Amino acid sequence: MISFIISVSLCLLSAEVKDTSLTIYNNNMASVNQVYADECKKGIFDTTIKNMPRTIIPDSINLNLPDYLNLKLESYKNENTDYIKQDVSILTKDNNIISGVLYKFDGETYTLRNEKGEYIVVLKDYIKYVNYGKFDEIDFRNRMTNNGVLNLLFDSKKAGSCEFQVTYILNNLSWLASYDAYVNNDETKLDINARIVLTNNSGYNFKNSKISLVAGEINRAANNNIAFRAMMNKALVDSSLEAESAPQEISAKSISEFYSYNLGFKEVTINDNETLSLDMxxxxxxxxxxxxxxxxxxxxWYFYDNLRNYRYDKNLTAQFIFENNKENSMEMPLPEGKIRVYKRNGDFISLIGEDNIKHSAPNSKIEITTGKAFNVSGTRKIIDHKKIRPNVYRDTIEIKIKNEKDENINVNIKEYLWGNWNIVESSHKYEKIDINNVEFNVEVAKKSTLTLKYTAEYDFNQ
Known part of the structure; x- marks a missing residue:
């Protein structure tokens, strides 16, 4: 038997990040594309990328290499395992400091042995920063939490300076839109200021980064990221190409089934535990x-033969409804976010309501619920209930809307109908919304009560 022993001399290097591009999504995740610079050695050499973000998804790591560089082996691990039996100081999210010797780290919890010989278990999600050695507050601010280390074994056809790209997905980096709406005195028009709010809890300080935002719900398969990676790479390429321009406002661009928003800044820095707000x-x-x-x-539920006492809600909610169209100088995709509605009250600007806007396409209707009405109330009574034949019933409903305001109001009355229904008589026109829902749109004069009455038959026979 003949055995061969091949001796390979490895040169251990450490790559430095040169450029970062982020594509941030609404669902608390982001894709990252970082360009690293290194000194390549001809032949096989080893390089290390330290301080990878703590919330990285390891199986999403992907490399884009120049033609002369081949990847032989990729290894990712959490560097905390290298500090077993060493002094560790942990700063928790409520700013308590826990110090001791690191006894165990299993990926989810730290186990420390303090000076009294007590064992303390700290959950990873409870941790703000980790410091190895004596506590240093400045180091706590600047260092990343639960850092990972990426070891790469390359085979290069030439020596000299080289660059390569590392792409990965991480959690706890997200964005939402925030809208401030100001109502005029007669409540007919709105002024809207929209902002983008970025929140970074990824455990990593992203310095001088190009940022693109994607609105929409990305499907994330449990064991297959191929389709997502393809779209992610396209988004990163698009963001790098357009980062040079600085538009006056952040505009949307279609990307597959979603919309992307490129910030009007060439580079942005967002540190861990930081929130940024940018005008949209x-x-x-x-x-x-x-x-x-x-x-x-x-x-x-329906009462059938057991009609006794029933409940009704007397409250009406106030809504502002506007069209996201060209006539309103809008006609744009509106990303999901919170909208706050304000109105001037003498020398004050008072909040009069708050609601959430879902992702809304151009030329769609936007409904903002501001709250329960104070001077408007309603009653709903079943004034007649009959069984016509087996499993067929007839009800007469009386609805009253009382308006104590000094102005006429528009009211949308929503009713749910049961089984195979038919409205046989109605005092007001109605609109069928779907198989079970109808709406009555009425105007109620100031200081008056409007009475609406309708009779419906419900057939529960299959």
């Missing part, structure tokens, strides 16, 4: 309609 757009004089919505039904 501003629009004035948006026409809207104020509507009061009444859903009097409270019981989620």
């Amino acid at each position: 757009f501003s629009r004035k004089g948006i026409k809207f309609k104020k509507v009061y919505v009444y859903k009097g039904q409270q019981d989620p």
